[in-house]
Amino acid sequence: MTDRIKEFLARNCEDGPRLVVDLDVVRENYLGFAGALPDTRVFYAVKANPAPEILALLAGLGSCFDTASLTEIEQALAAGATPDRISFGNTIKKEKDIARAYALGIRLFAVDCEAEVEKIARAAPGAKVFCRILCDGAGAEWPLSRKFGCAPDMAARVLERAHALGLVAHGLSFHVGSQQPNPRMWDRALKVSAAIFRDLAERGVQLAMINLGGGFPARYLKDVPAIKTYGQTIFRALRRHFGNRIPETIIEPGRGMVGNAGVIQAEVVLISRKSDEDKSRWVYLDIGKFNGLAETMDEMIRYPIRTAFDDDALGPCVVAGPSCDSVDVLYEKEPYLLPVSLEIGAKVLIEGTGAYTTTYSSVGFNGFPPLKSYVI
Numbered sequence: 291m292t293d294r295i296k297e298f299l300a301r302n303c304e305d306g307p308r309l310v311v312d313l314d315v316v317r318e319n320y321l322g323f324a325g326a327l328p329d330t331r332v333f334y335a336v337k338a339n340p341a342p343e344i345l346a347l348l349a350g351l352g353s354c355f356d357t358a359s360l361t362e363i364e365q366a367l368a369a370g371a372t373p374d375r376i377s378f379g380n381t382i383k384k385e386k387d388i389a390r391a392y393a394l395g396i397r398l399f400a401v402d403c404e405a406e407v408e409k410i411a412r413a414a415p416g417a418k419v420f421c422r423i424l425c426d427g428a429g430a431e432w433p434l435s436r437k438f439g440c441a442p443d444m445a446a447r448v449l450e451r452a453h454a455l456g457l458v459a460h461g462l463s464f465h466v467g468s469q470q471p472n473p474r475m476w477d478r479a480l481k482v483s484a485a486i487f488r489d490l491a492e493r494g495v496q497l498a499m500i501n502l503g504g505g506f507p508a509r510y511l512k513d514v515p516a517i518k519t520y521g522q523t524i525f526r527a528l529r530r531h532f533g534n535r536i537p538e539t540i541i542e543p544g545r546g547m548v549g550n551a552g553v554i555q556a557e558v559v560l561i562s563r564k565s566d567e568d569k570s571r572w573v574y575l576d577i578g579k580f581n582g583l584a585e586t587m588d589e590m591i592r593y594p595i596r597t598a599f600d601d602d603a604l605g606p607c608v609v610a611g612p613s614c615d616s617v618d619v620l621y622e623k624e625p626y627l628l629p630v631s632l633e634i635g636a637k638v639l640i641e642g643t644g645a646y647t648t649t650y651s652s653v654g655f656n657g658f659p660p661l662k663s664y665v666i
Contacts, residue, residue, distance in 0.1 A: 291596070291641055295553050298666050307556040307577035308662040311339070311644050313347050315551035319517075320351050323506070323543055326521030329536075333377055335504055335544030336362040338645040343665040344548060345369035356542040360387050363396060373397070379463075379501075379542065381406060381422055381438050389413035400463060400501075402440045404451045411455035418460035419452045420501055421445045423486070425479050427467025427505075439464065442482045446489050453495045461499030461537065462486060468545060469591065470505035471514050473523035477530070484531035499538040506541070508549025510642045511592050517546065545645040552644025554582065554661070558636045559612055570606045570625045575638065578611010578618040582643070582661040584650035586620040594641040599629035613656045 292312045299310065323332050333356040334348050340362060345355070349370035357363045358380040366376050373395025378388070381402040388399065392414035399414060401407050402422045410417055424439040440448060449459040462483045466475040480500070487497050502524060507514040528536045560574040577583060585591040595609070606625035611618040620626075651661040 291553050291639060294666055298664065299555055302664075305557075306659070306662060307554055307575075307582065308664060309552050309554045309582070309643060309647055311341065311344065311548065311552040311663070311665045313343060313551070313665060315644075316344055316347060316548055317351065319543075319547050319551065320348060320353060322517045323541065323547070324352075326517045327524065327539070327541060330502070330539040330541055333379075333501075333540050333542045334547055335379075335542045336366060337649060338544030339548045339552070339648060340365050341648070341663060341665050342369060345371075348547075349375075354540070356544075360390055363391055363394060367394065377501075377540075383409070385409045385413050392417065398460070401448060401452070402438060403444075404448055407448060407452045407455065407457065411452070411457055415456060416458070418458040419449070420461040420463050420499060421448045421452075421459075422463045422465075422501075423479070423482065425464040425466055425503075427465070427470070427475075429467070429470065429472045429475060442486060445486050446493070449490060449497070450493060450495055459490070459495050459497060461497045461501065463501030463503060465503035465542075466505040468505060469507045469510075471507055471512070473515055473520045474527075475505070476502060476524045477527040480524075480527045480531045487532075487537070497537065499540065502539055502541045504542045504544050504546070506543045506546030508545045508642050508645065511594055548644040549642050549646075550644065552642070552647070554640040554643045554647065556638050556640060558632060558634055558638060561632065561634055570608050571628075572610060573607045573626075573628060573632065574610050574612060575620075576612050577640075577661070578613055578620065580611065580613050580615065580618060580652045580655040581658050582647040582651045583611065583620055583640075585646050589621055589623055592621065592624075592626075593643060595626065595628065596639040596641060597629055597632055597636060599631045599633075599636070602629040602631045604628060605630045613658065615656070 333354040335356045346369045354375040355366040356379040377398040379400045397417045422439040423442045453459040464479040556575045556577045604627040607628045608622045609620045648663045
């Protein structure tokens with residue numbers, strides 16, 4: 291929560307939940323990433339928050355962009371990024387979308403299987419491809435599934451196929467899990483990557499790049515290491531596994547770039563108990579999983595919730611959203627401690643919500659409008 295956000299909320303009173311993002315924090319975060327790994331290019335993960343103001347700021351600062359769709363590519367271009375600063379980082383792409391991206395000047399594509407390589411060879415001849423390998427994401431608060439990436443022993447075959455089809459087998463990528471609090475988790479993936487580099491070199495295919503992915507955390511309820519610590523730890527791992535022949539590297543921060551730049555102001559709609567014996571109150575907000583807080587799924591992301599009553603005694607609460615859907619419960623397995631004096635109609639501030647909130651908000655489930663967003 292910055293003074294600029296506080297002043298904005300004080301000056302602009304309105305009904306309904308709203309996200310406010312402070313561009314000064316985004317700028318500070320970008321400079322932190324650029325300084326932590328000075329020889330690494332920063333590709334902002336547009337899916338985290340594609341607000342035009344954020345994209346324009348980052349484009350002006352020199353950022354590159356990781357995109358997952360044609361729409362995101364067009365958004366990055368509209369913000370001032372040139373095609374050479376954009377990667378089509380989704381491993382699941384329609385061939386017509388690959389062709390359109392290629393026509394727009396995009397030359398860097400992610401793959402994780404030979405079928406995707408063959409699509410790119412047909413629709414984007416001569417393009418660069420990097421192969422994503424599976425990574426278990428141990429320790430991450432939002433571990434990634436097996437949906438993206440292939441087993442490391444398949445990656446060489448995928449890239450060798452790309453080379454045979456006239457594409458540039460450019461490198462590898464991996465992701466250690468979103469909200470990864472342990473900087474050492476990059477070490478094992480880099481060890482595996484170095485082995486693949488050596489294997490392909492022996493087959494006459496010279497890789498040049500490693501995409502270190504995202505995973506850089508925002509601060510929620512727990513402290514996380516500074517980005518400088520991640521940079522130092524990752525660089526040591528690169529030196530350990532690649533010696534003096536460190537390849538080109540890129541990173542794809544999303545949450546770490548914009549998460550702590552945003553705050554959602556919401557309202558308490560109802561406070562109740564389910565029985566006289568119930569030790570936990572139920573606190574219903576006017577925002578839930580369907581209008582911005584989808585990452586509370588399985589209670590993996592626990593956002594800081596601030597109120598005007600925080601100096602008072604605390605009690606356990608189940609926190610839920612307003613919709614008529616029983617899964618719209620944010621925190622129940624581990625009750626959330628909120629002030630016992632909290633009242634219906636009180637405003638609450640949900641911090642660390644600059645990433646993966648507006649983009650998860652439904653168009654109008656139960657008639658609730660999409661999450662409003664302001665960038666200051």
